[in-house]
Amino acid sequence: MAGFLYKKLTEKERGEIKKESEKIINSFGKKLSEIKKLPGESFIERKNLFREEGPGSLGNEELKKRILNNAPEKNKEFIIAEKKGWE
């Protein structure tokens, strides 16, 4: 890998990245599996686990406008994704 500067990737480079990625995973996994005694998985424990409901909120027009603004395809009310007709 010649440096880490950003560049657009060719298909060949994507293939190399895939290979490299797998190599890293396998070598790291191997090292970790050599550890003899392991505890259970790290996970999150907290005291409060639930949220009590309130009256519930409605979105605001401003937020809707901002969200639509970012959509690649949209109309006045909706984000538009691909269209599909089932036979």
Next chain:
Amino acid sequence: MVKIGLEIHGYLNTIEKLFCSCRVIHGKKFTKANVNICPICTGQPGSKPLLPNSNAVKKAILISLILGCRINGEVVWQRKHYSWPDLPKGFQSTISGPHATPNGVDGKFMGIGIRECHIEEDPAAWNPLTGEIDYNRSGSPLIEIVTDPDFSSAEEVVSWLGNLFSALSYVKAIDKNSGLKADVNISIPGGKRVEIKNINSLKKIKEAIEIEVLRQEKNLPRVEETRTYNEEKKVTTLMRTKDSAMDYRFISEPDLPFLKIPEEVIKKMKNSIPELPQEKIKILIKKYKIDKTYAEILTKKSSLVELFEETVKHVKPEILIPWITVELLGVSNYNKIDVDEMEINPEHFTKLLLAVQDGKINELKAKEILRKWIESSSDPSGEIDSGKTISGAEIEKISKEVLAENKKAVEDYKSGEKSSINFLIGQVMKKTNKRADFNKTREVLEKILGK
């Protein structure tokens, strides 16, 4: 023997969504698109889930208990990844998958085995024809119920689903107005299992099953398939085969703490399960000796049963039944409101009916009072006192006045038009502000006129 299993999705009856505090839409009420939204349920970059809606989790446990499941106290949220226009985060938050511990497992309901029961969030609504995405529903809490393949006919499925929905909406755990979505798994002997996805009415489920069974008999499935039901053409069409099955790449949700449902909560829920309609009908008949028809009417709504059971402690069932099934329901139907939305305080209702039972006021007066309780009941004591049925002597006095003031009607009666007595009774009612007992008035008038 045909083997049929179901995966049912129902909307839990909550105010807020599962992981955000947006309001949930109930039923098909018309709302503008993309109103009940926030950064969380629209999958904005950087947004994170709130702690899960406590009401939703409780209802999911309640449903699991009703379905006879064993409850899992520890639950870990999962990310189920796939790419679809209706999925705002690129994954669905659920309690399912290979590492999951569903809310309830190994149950049985009305003869059908329940494999598991779990809570998950609804994706958005994507219209495949226009491509438009509406996030109003996105993030709403759903219950998914998976049955064993214990069904053997379409009729059996439809009847069972009817009972299931009646039971779950009776305890107000699911939102009946939001409808159901079901995936149906069908296999016939020797053939592989076929899944028909996303059928959203009982009618379509019945049709789809019948059509698919016929199709399988003609063309035995050699691989597992996922199909969709086309209602117009009345066929099922292939979506994908098992080979190209989705790899959801489940991982536990790092943004939410481990869910531990305290034993006391589960116990409390177990104790709070009301009797379901089928059970309730049997009890009402046995305990109060009422007719099956009336029992069925009462158990249509838990509010009616509750009102009945409270009031019947003081009022005779024979008096109470028609007042609920005819009069009260009559008021709600006339005003086109759901009887659940009339807040009837059992104490008020009891006072009113005791007054009728004891003859303190007459039925007309009582009905007049009841009609005022469209939104909520009020203490009728005042109106009972002022509307007290008046004595026989008082009726006689008023009747004589009425007869004196309505000579023509008297003449008509005496010349054979017996029906004109109704007019005269009506006049007495008017004068006494409906406090005269109807039958007594008729008696008194007939006696006087008979002379």
Next chain:
Amino acid sequence: MGINITTTEKVKKYLKEIEKKNKELNIFLEVRSEKELLEEARRVDDKIKSGRSGRLAGYVFGIKPNINVVGLHASCSSKVLEDYLSTYDATVIKKIKDEDGIIIGMVNSDEFACGSSGETSAFGPVKNPINPKLIPGGSSSGSAASVAARFCDVALGSDTGGSIRNPASHCGVVGVKPTYGTVSRYGLIDLSMSLDQIGPLARNVADAALVLDVIRGKDENDSISVDVQKLNLNELGKKKNFRVGVLDLEIKDKRIQKLIADKLDEAGKKYNWKIKKVSIQNVELAIETYYPLVYTEFFSATRKFDGRRYGKKIEEACGPEVLRRIIGGAEITKAEHEGRNYHLALRVKKLIEEEYESAFKDFDLIVSPTVPRLAHKIGEEITVEEMYSYDALTIPSNLAGNCAISVPVGFVDGVPVGMQIMADKFNEQKMFEAGAMIEKLISEEGRG
């Protein structure tokens, strides 16, 4: 904040500096309009005059572009989100605004925070203000550089494996990774959910501590976040006795190791610290534990970038390191592998967390260099392993969930070098006190 200069004058000064040098250093990706900024600055000055100002009045912030600020682009330094305008404020941003801090703009960073050098940005690398031929470190490259270049007072970055401390060390500024869960991540675009924390960078310890005190705290919008106590900022600079463990780990560049050891020795003598070697059994597996976690969680976090709601489909528009992590995560989570490597890494993470918890029973602080080698030249050929190894000393703190600060302690070959001071979870007070004492030592030496 030393009020020799009004906020308005300060903002003008910073804007001038940015105008002069940003083209070369490539630190800011987006600067707000002068008109808007000066209006805001005047409002803050009015508030200061009338004595009704917030705790951050007078402070000017640079923000890493993976943090949402309404009206600005949360581009994550990527072509994927280059046009994405934030639709809501991150919680930390709300807190800054509530306390009258001014946000001057969005700084550059490694793409999607995937990097340790500052080179992977789709908009060109950030140059180290101390020596523009060198990398500034990463992934909060612009955050550290903006503070070092005096383009702003303080900056926010994010730290997953050292992404605040690493560039702080290379640029000669202070950088803090808070205890996991103490700063809300609501509005932070994820790299690795179990490890990410937002933190401050500043030119001195006191400023970093103030900013952290303001932005941290339980937030209902981040379900993992926890409550904290207020910091006692008046205690910074006072002499305290500490039991300090020096991490027993050989690093590549012995000169760095010596510098840290020498400075620690001096501090020990001056402040009467008890200094002893401490070894953490599995600390050398930090990198092997870290990357499977990051690959997996980053893969999951980026599924939303499918080009339907905002931006472009990430796999089609991202750079090599981002792609490497996505592919790695896809590989690990494949059904046939059952996420084995991810689960294994979660267990080793717990192991390392326990090892540090145990070590902190005997020590108040654990000290080491922040990075094991000097900053390389921008664009220099470097293997993935070598790049990953930059984080060998910072990753353990993310895995353990505790807090750590990088304080500048000098130079080797003209390149800034930072000392990392780590404290147990929720012990930011001790960490800042020690950091302030080191800072005092260094500044007194500088004067002497």
